Amino acid sequence: MEIPYISKSRPDTGLYNAKLGIWLFLASEVMLFGALFSTYVLLRVGAAQGTWPHHLLNIWLGATNTIVLIISSVTVVLSWAALKMNKWGTYKFTQAITILCSLIFLGIKSYEYRDKFSHYYIKLKDGKEMTGHIEGSPLLWNKAKLESLKITEFKFHPEAAHSEAAAKVAEGAKAPEAPAHAEQAAHAEHAAEVIKVEDIQQLHCFGPWHNTYLAIYFTLTGLHALHVIGGALVIFMIWGPLAGMWKTDPERYTNRVEVSGLFWHFVDLVWIFLFPVLYLL
Amino acid sequence: MSLKAFHIVFIVSSILLTLGFGGWCLSNFMEPGGSKRDLAAAVVSLVAAIGLFIYGRYFLKKLKNITYL
Numbered sequence: 233m234e235i236p237y238i239s240k241s242r243p244d245t246g247l248y249n250a251k252l253g254i255w256l257f258l259a260s261e262v263m264l265f266g267a268l269f270s271t272y273v274l275l276r277v278g279a280a281q282g283t284w285p286h287h288l289l290n291i292w293l294g295a296t297n298t299i300v301l302i303i304s305s306v307t308v309v310l311s312w313a314a315l316k317m318n319k320w321g322t323y324k325f326t327q328a329i330t331i332l333c334s335l336i337f338l339g340i341k342s343y344e345y346r347d348k349f350s351h352y353y354i355k356l357k358d359g360k361e362m363t364g365h366i367e368g369s370p371l372l373w374n375k376a377k378l379e380s381l382k383i384t385e386f387k388f389h390p391e392a393a394h395s396e397a398a399a400k401v402a403e404g405a406k407a408p409e410a411p412a413h414a415e416q417a418a419h420a421e422h423a424a425e426v427i428k429v430e431d432i433q434q435l436h437c438f439g440p441w442h443n444t445y446l447a448i449y450f451t452l453t454g455l456h457a458l459h460v461i462g463g464a465l466v467i468f469m470i471w472g473p474l475a476g477m478w479k480t481d482p483e484r485y486t487n488r489v490e491v492s493g494l495f496w497h498f499v500d501l502v503w504i505f506l507f508p509v510l511y512l513l
Numbered sequence: 514m515s516l517k518a519f520h521i522v523f524i525v526s527s528i529l530l531t532l533g534f535g536g537w538c539l540s541n542f543m544e545p546g547g548s549k550r551d552l553a554a555a556v557v558s559l560v561a562a563i564g565l566f567i568y569g570r571y572f573l574k575k576l577k578n579i580t581y582l
Contacts, residue, residue, distance in 0.1 A: 246582045255514070295534065295554070299561075302527050306568070309520045313576055493516045497523050504526045512537055 239483045250491045258498050261459075265502055268455070272448045272509060285445050286510065288438065290344065294511040297340050301500045304333035308467070308493045315486040320478065323489075327471045330496070334464035341457050346371070348438040348446070354388065354427065355434040363438075364390040367424060375435045387424045449510055456506060459499045466492050518581040524569045531562040 236242075237249050245252060276284060307329040314322035350369040354362045366373065367387035378386075436442060440450040470488050477485040535558030542551035 251515075298530070302565075305520065305523055305527075309516055309572070312516050313579075316579060490516045494519055497516070497519045501523055501526060504523070504530050508530065508533060508537075512534070 239481065239487060248487055250487055251494070254491045254494050258494065261498060265452075265455075268448070268452050269505065269509070272452065275444055275448060276509075276513070285443060286513070288348075288446070289449070289511050290347070291511050293340055293344055294507050297337050298503065298507045300333050300337050300340070301503050304330045304337070305497055305500045307333065308496045312486070312489045312493050315478075315482075315489055324471070327467060327489075331464060331468050331471065334460055334467070337460055338457065338464075341453065345450075351438040352388070353434070353436055353438070353442060354432060356427075356431050357433045358431070362388065362390040362425075364388055372437055372439070373435065374437075375429070375432055378429050378432075378435070383429060385426055385428045388427045389424050452506060452510065456499070456502055459502070463492070463496045463499050467496065515579065515581055517576050517579050520572065521569065524565055524572070528562050528565045528569070531558045531565065535559045535562065 235249070239248060241248050242252075247255075307326040311323045311326040311330065314320075314326060349371045350365060352364060352366055352373065354364075356362075365388070367389065438446055440447045470485075470492055474488075475485075477488070535555045538551045538555035538558060541547050542549075542555060
């Protein structure tokens with residue numbers, strides 16, 4: 233039995249099966265991301281003035297990733313247009329750039345994640361609080377891990393801005409409103425201090441458990457990154473291993489490129505909203 | 514909605530983002546302590562918005578025979 237409308241459009245809807253399917257799927261994705269965006273907005277609006285720590289992120293890395301995704305959307309649509317015009321070579325080249333862009337995006341995102349997992353908050357037993365980096369930039373340390381590794385002391389590079397803000401908060405004052413260039417200031421570090429493990433009351437990195445902002449940041453960007461990985465894999469499969477279909481059924485192959493392009497555009501559009509919401513506002 | 518129509522939505526959103534980001538950078542530059550990097554980013558964003566607008570027009574012209582559905 234032959235399945236109808238896998239290449240040709242249904243006369244009533246004007247869509248072929250896969251295009252109808254991807255739009256139904258994208259509608260469910262809108263609900264998923266919409267719920268998370270709403271959560272973020274409610275948390276952001278509910279936070280007391282000057283306490284929302286969005287300055288923890290590197291805006292320039294976020295902006296670079298935005299440019300990379302915009303370029304990838306342009307190349308994905310140009311590759312589909314190339315197939316419509318029977319230009320196989322142009323399709324292969326432009327879609328290769330799309331795959332490359334997805335890898336660059338994931339590389340930059342991984343770097344951002346790594347920076348958060350090697351960025352620490354320490355509270356000492358005397359009440360002193362600090363944020364900064366442990367010498368050697370180890371990842372995901374906490375007090376239990378230090379004890380299991382039998383580390384008794386380590387060198388810590390505290391950050392100027394965060395130490396002062398933490399001290400003010402500890403004194404009961406409101407944390408200062410983060411200026412736009414706070415991210416630079418936050419990374420200006422004091423000289424290294426030797427911290428004894430026995431003096432530590434609390435130690436953890438800036439993972440999702442650090443505060444509400446980072447929890448929603450990792451949830452949103454992690455889910456988005458999973459979509460980027462999925463989309464890039466599908467685009468790669470169509471571009472490489474499944475490219476033989478172009479010779480046997482070019483119309484269906486072009487449709488597959490269009491459907492993967494629709495998903496890719498959705499993923500990029502989510503980022504277009506994520507970037508200002510997480511990094512700027 | 515075809516990829517062509519979705520791409521136009523995406524490009525319009527990108528233009529709005531670049532204009533917004535440019536404005537955000539410009540407001541940072543005008544604040545006390547604003548750096549030249551903020552001004553440079555504002556200019557680059559504005560140029561990117563113009564570039565995307567030109568690209569959008571080129572894209573519409575190039576794909577005028579392809580349906581929006």
